Amino acid sequence: MQDLLIYVILGLCIGVMSGFFGIGGGFILTPTLILMGFSPIIAIATSLLYTVATSLSGVVAHFRLKHIKWENSIIIGISGIIATQFAHPFVIFLGQYNLENTVIPLMYIVLILYFSISILVSKPASKEQAISKTNYSYLKIVLIGLFAGFISTALGVGGGFIIVPLLMGVLGFQPKYAVGTSLLSVLMIVMVGFTTYASTVQLDYGVIGSLIVGALIGGQLGARVTNVYEDKQVRHFLAGLYIATGVSLTFKLFHLDFIGMLILFTYCLYMLIHFLLHSLKDRLKEKEVG
Numbered sequence: 001m002q003d004l005l006i007y008v009i010l011g012l013c014i015g016v017m018s019g020f021f022g023i024g025g026g027f028i029l030t031p032t033l034i035l036m037g038f039s040p041i042i043a044i045a046t047s048l049l050y051t052v053a054t055s056l057s058g059v060v061a062h063f064r065l066k067h068i069k070w071e072n073s074i075i076i077g078i079s080g081i082i083a084t085q086f087a088h089p090f091v092i093f094l095g096q097y098n099l100e101n102t103v104i105p106l107m108y109i110v111l112i113l114y115f116s117i118s119i120l121v122s123k124p125a126s127k128e129q130a131i132s133k134t135n136y137s138y139l140k141i142v143l144i145g146l147f148a149g150f151i152s153t154a155l156g157v158g159g160g161f162i163i164v165p166l167l168m169g170v171l172g173f174q175p176k177y178a179v180g181t182s183l184l185s186v187l188m189i190v191m192v193g194f195t196t197y198a199s200t201v202q203l204d205y206g207v208i209g210s211l212i213v214g215a216l217i218g219g220q221l222g223a224r225v226t227n228v229y230e231d232k233q234v235r236h237f238l239a240g241l242y243i244a245t246g247v248s249l250t251f252k253l254f255h256l257d258f259i260g261m262l263i264l265f266t267y268c269l270y271m272l273i274h275f276l277l278h279s280l281k282d283r284l285k286e287k288e289v290g
Helices: 002-021 026-035 040-064 070-096 100-121 127-134 138-155 160-169 175-198 205-226 231-253 257-289
Strands: none
Touching: 002 026, 002 040, 002 160, 002 205, 002 231, 002 257, 026 040, 026 100, 026 138, 026 231, 026 257, 040 070, 040 100, 040 138, 040 175, 040 205, 070 100, 070 138, 070 175, 100 138, 100 160, 100 231, 138 160, 138 175, 160 175, 160 231, 175 205, 175 231, 205 257, 231 257
16 A cells, blocks of 8 residues: 555656646656666556556646647647557567667667757747748658657657657747647557557556556646746756756666666655745735735
């Protein structure tokens, strides 16, 4: 019972950040489960099913906030679904040659390094620039979907940690629209991605259920917190999360799992406390104005 409660709390914390960043949750959960001792393939399949729940919760919240650009999201989702069919055989191949414990963390680290740097150095486009870009960028949107779909199924992530920075950097989306649009695409991709694993691995559905219970609550809270922060703050928080995850997985490669887990936990705890304090401060201001 205590173990399940731990997974509920873990799901809640990751759900908050999923709703806030539009990353589906698997981006944080997969490396966390690997650091906790789960095999990479079990961690991937568990994260994909968890991400279905977090994405659905986040989509509902962002639909109410009108943060979803439907046409772009559907194109990315369909492209991503196509790419998932190529990723699963790749992961099975790694497992057959016992390469998954090295290759999958390395893939994470390389992608995290690239996206953390791109978020920090890129400049947000104006609203007018963002609209003009989407008018002639269908090929870019398709390529984003293909890339995100492959990485999603190969690494057990929703693909949002790829889609969000690319929508901001390549297409000039404002962070809140990148988050909402990403979550709908992620939901489509992970539903198909999970089915490719469901029949080939044995999962602990008690653990997954506990994670999802926490995620359903956390996703709603995280989406609401998005409106409290400025775009620049969201970008910096996301870059910091990428860097903390990359550092933690680097320690994993050197069999220093506890240190890696401690670094990731510390940064996530810092963000959650910041969200709470910032939200309370914002509500107090609203009451003073009212």
